[in-house]
Amino acid sequence: MSMEPPPATDAGHRPSLRSSLLSNWVSLGGLVVASGSLFSFLLLFALDALAPSGNPYIGVLAYLISPAFLILGFGLMGFGLVLIRRQRRRLAVTTRQPLLLVDLSRPRDRRNLLILITLGACFLLLTAIGSYRSYHFTESVTFCGQACHQVMKPEHTTYLHSPHARVSCSECHIGPGATWYVKAKISGLYQVYATLFDKYPRPIRTPISNLRPAQETCERCHWPQKFVGNLDRTYAHYLTDRTNTSYSVRLLLKVGGGDPTHGPVSGIHWHMSVANKVEYIATDAQHQVIPWVRMTNPQGVVTEYRTKEFTNDPAKLVIRTMDCMDCHNRPSHIFQTPNEAVDLALQLGRLDTNLAFIKKEAVAVLTQPYSTEEVALQGIATTLHSKYSAVPPSELEATIAVVQQIYTNNFFPEMKADWRVYPRNIGHKDWAGCFRCHDGQHKSADGKQAINANDCKSCHVILAERRGAELEQVGPQGLQFKHPEEGWEGMKCSDCHTGGN
Ligand code: HEC
Ligand code: HEC
Ligand code: HEC
Ligand code: HEC
Ligand code: HEC
Ligand code: HEC
Known part of the structure; x- marks a missing residue:
């Protein structure tokens, strides 16, 4: 003016x-x-x-x-x-x-x-x-999870059923501070473009390249020094036989802790000790194949472990330092395997163990390929009706509804997202997980030392197993694992178990 x-x-x-x-x-x-x-x-x-x-x-x-x-x-x-x-x-x-x-x-x-x-x-x-x-x-969770409904549906749905359902998306994906906010919005602009012009990959690839390090997200809520000690967990399973025989394992997981001032540095969280450093090289994008590991102990002694096949020069490859996300890579987007989901429904009585072969049939119908969710829900109903034609349809309705719900919560055909494309690294049954390194194949240069493995008691003790009265008898010394079938020893569990069989 x-x-x-x-x-x-x-x-x-x-x-x-x-x-x-x-x-x-x-x-x-x-x-x-x-x-x-x-x-x-x-x-x-x-x-x-x-x-x-x-x-x-x-x-x-x-x-x-x-x-x-x-x-x-x-x-x-x-x-x-x-x-x-x-x-x-x-x-x-x-x-x-x-x-x-x-x-x-x-x-x-x-x-x-x-x-x-x-x-x-x-x-x-x-x-x-x-x-x-x-x-x-x-x-907000609304913006991240629902605004681009179709794209984020798998992550949003699984998140709502996870222990982190009350933690907002941005707490893990952005964290505090303006720099990451701006970074996230810039990559967000690209994502908006990708969504509008249908250019996004299906499924969304992991690990996400711009995920903030665990130290700046997870560790703001989870104090890495915390001593967890032992956790008592029961894993309930059912066999694929006519009677859907129950088969459970009760484990005392030695989570321990990584900080000497709060408890002995021991157990699984030994990995988190600031004094120990574990580095590794992964040869695939999802870090499922780890042929080389380097450990630096508190005294500064360095030990390199590698598998026989790995002859490359590590200096030429990307070396990562292990953090929370190398084990807890699915803290929030937990795509249940069909096996797990059906086992849980059987354990809770939502599926009836008296229905012959229901474990086998439910898993089989869930693992079929379907083009859309609608087709899948229809397919589940049709298949189960024909498999159980002797059961009055009205009695079968509840069973079908439960299997359909398992599908809706864990399978997203439009985004090609389910347990198959998102490996979970905790444990070792359905994915290599801990056995990526703890498989006895990773040896030091002199060939004498291997990353401790196949010793079933180093990470957990089996307190009880199988079913009924047997499951009530706790063996504090730890029991021998009684696998339902012969011939499993010396192999990786994930060679046979895929979560869908
Ligand atoms: C507790 C922390 C946490 C919360 C809360 C969280 N995420 Fe994630 N999210 C992760 C981690 C860790 C990964 C990476 C997994 C990997 O690399 O294997 C991930 C991966 C993803 C991916 C990549 C695809 C995939 O499934 O791996 C998308 C998309 C995503 N999150 C969206 C969301 C949305 C939307 C929300 C909120 C509704 C959310 N996340 C909440 C931790 C979280
Ligand atoms: C904003 C805080 C917050 C952040 C960030 C956060 N968490 Fe959590 N986390 C929680 C809370 C709260 C719980 C406990 C939920 C409960 O027990 O009700 C929890 C539970 C857990 C559990 C135990 C799950 C179980 O099965 O009981 C693990 C493991 C975990 N978080 C790992 C992570 C990892 C890994 C990250 C980073 C990717 C992360 N958290 C980020 C708040 C957070
Ligand atoms: C070597 C693998 C590994 C690493 C690395 C690791 N954890 Fe864990 N953590 C486990 C296992 C195994 C459990 C047992 C519970 C389970 O199976 O979910 C566990 C349990 C937990 C729990 C649940 C404790 C409870 O009381 O229920 C929290 C929280 C947790 N971890 C947080 C973290 C955080 C934060 C980090 C990174 C600073 C981290 N973990 C690094 C393997 C690991
Ligand atoms: C990237 C490779 C790698 C992965 C993945 C890994 N570890 Fe380890 N772990 C190591 C190395 C290296 C050592 C140290 C070996 C030694 O001292 O002989 C170790 C040691 C341990 C120890 C012994 C700690 C002690 O008291 O000496 C336990 C328990 C353990 N890991 C549990 C786990 C569990 C459980 C998982 C999966 C959730 C896991 N680890 C995944 C590399 C790995
Ligand atoms: C490097 C550590 C480690 C070693 C060695 C190890 N386990 Fe485990 N195991 C785990 C962890 C961690 C879990 C818990 C996974 C989870 O919470 O989902 C687990 C879970 C299990 C389960 C329950 C899985 C389920 O979903 O029902 C069985 C059974 C089991 N282990 C058997 C064994 C046997 C048998 C051996 C020896 C051949 C062995 N473990 C060696 C870390 C280990
Ligand atoms: C040679 C293949 C093979 C190997 C290796 C193997 N399993 Fe199995 N496992 C089977 C078969 C087959 C069954 C029976 C499946 C059924 O009837 O549903 C089974 C059943 C089980 C069950 C009970 C039912 C279920 O579906 O969960 C558990 C728990 C189990 N295995 C854990 C393990 C663990 C832990 C390891 C690794 C230490 C392992 N298995 C290695 C083939 C194998």
Whole structure:
């Protein structure tokens, strides 16, 4: 605003800001867009504040789309003003006039200025609230998990059934600090593009390259020094025979701890001790094949372990340092294997163990390839009806519903996402997991020392196993593992167990 004295020919000749704005189409369009989006923002804001369910689309509209249009509107208004000013200059080169002229001695100018300031202040306030809400919104589970519904459905659904269902996506995927927020939004922009133009991979590949290190996410809530000690866990299973024979294992997991001031450095969390460093080389993208491991102990003694096949020079490959995520790689997106999910349903009595071969049939029908969820749910119903044609259909309905629910919670054919593509590294039954290193094949250079393995008691003791009365008898010394079938020894469990058989 320039404060030049008014020229003598003021009234009538000089166009006011309002008339400048109204006399060109571009600005007028901008004004309409801006006021429209402001109005829609207010409306959506009210809706969002009042609607308890928090529909994700309202959020996207209110905090992303309408502010974008508001800015566009203002841009257009400004652009129109510049245009008309140029045009007027060209028409009347001689009478150079300032675009806007304010004379505080005139009541009209004082009033206009006051209105302008009030409107400006209101606008700024609204923008402030709006952008604050936008910030929170883009950090929310709704935005991450539901806004691009189809793409994130597998991760969102599995997350809702995980121990971290109350931890927001951004706590693990972004963490604190502006740098990562901006990084995440920049990669987010690409993701929006990929979603809109259908360019995203199916399934979404892991490990995600821009995941923040565990030290900056997990360890903000989980104190790595904590001494966990022993955990008592029971793994309930059922065989694929006619009677769905139950087969459980009760383990005392020696999780221990990695910090000498809070308990002996021992057990599985020995890996987390700051004093020990374990590094490794993985030859595949998902870190399932680990032929080389290097350990540095508290005294600084370095031991290299490698498998016979690995003859490369480690210095030429990417060496990673082990952290929480190398074991807990699925803390939140836990795609249950069909085996696990059916076992759980049987254990809870949701599936009836008296139904002949139900373990086998349920797993079989779940592992079939289906093109969409709808086709799958239909297929499950049809197959089970035909397999159990002797059972009255009304009695079969509940069974079918349970199997369908297992499917909905763990299988996402549209995204090609299920347990098969997302290995879980904790344990060793269905994936190599711990046995990627603890398989007795990783030897030191002199060939004498191997990463401790196949000693079934180093990580856990079997307290009880099998079923019924036998499962009640606890053996504190640890029992011998009684595998249901012969011929398993000396192999990796995952050579036979895939989670779907
Ligand atoms: C407890 C921490 C945690 C939370 C909470 C979390 N994630 Fe993840 N997420 C991870 C980890 C760790 C990985 C990487 C897994 C890997 O590399 O194998 C991952 C992977 C992913 C992937 C890649 C595909 C896949 O399944 O591996 C997507 C997409 C994803 N998360 C989205 C989300 C969304 C959306 C939410 C919220 C609804 C969320 N995450 C909440 C930890 C978390
Ligand atoms: C914002 C805090 C927060 C973050 C970040 C977080 N967690 Fe957790 N985590 C929790 C809480 C809370 C629980 C306990 C849930 C319960 O017991 O109800 C938990 C539970 C766990 C458990 C035990 C699960 C079980 O089966 O009981 C593991 C393992 C775990 N978290 C690993 C991780 C890993 C790995 C990461 C990083 C990828 C991570 N957490 C990030 C808060 C967090
Ligand atoms: C060598 C593999 C390994 C590493 C590395 C590891 N953990 Fe664990 N952790 C385990 C196993 C195995 C358990 C037993 C529970 C289970 O099977 O889920 C466990 C249990 C836990 C639990 C549950 C404890 C409870 O009381 O229920 C938490 C929390 C946890 N780990 C957090 C972490 C964090 C945080 C890190 C990284 C600083 C980490 N872990 C690193 C293997 C590991
Ligand atoms: C990247 C390779 C690697 C992976 C994966 C791995 N470990 Fe280890 N682990 C090691 C190395 C190396 C040592 C040290 C070997 C030694 O001292 O002989 C070790 C030692 C141990 C020890 C002995 C600690 C002590 O008190 O001396 C336990 C227990 C253990 N690991 C459990 C696990 C469990 C459980 C898993 C899977 C959840 C696992 N490890 C996954 C490399 C690995
Ligand atoms: C390097 C450590 C380690 C060694 C060695 C080890 N285990 Fe395990 N085992 C684990 C962990 C960790 C789990 C828990 C996995 C989980 O929580 O999902 C487990 C789970 C199991 C389970 C229950 C799996 C299920 O889903 O029902 C059985 C059975 C088992 N182990 C048997 C054995 C036998 C037999 C051996 C010896 C050949 C052995 N383990 C050696 C770490 C180990
Ligand atoms: C040579 C192949 C083979 C190997 C190796 C093997 N298993 Fe099995 N396992 C089987 C078969 C076959 C069954 C019976 C499946 C059925 O009837 O459902 C079975 C059943 C089981 C069961 C009970 C039922 C179920 O489906 O969970 C457990 C638990 C089990 N195995 C654990 C292990 C563990 C832990 C290891 C590694 C230490 C292992 N197995 C190695 C073939 C194998």
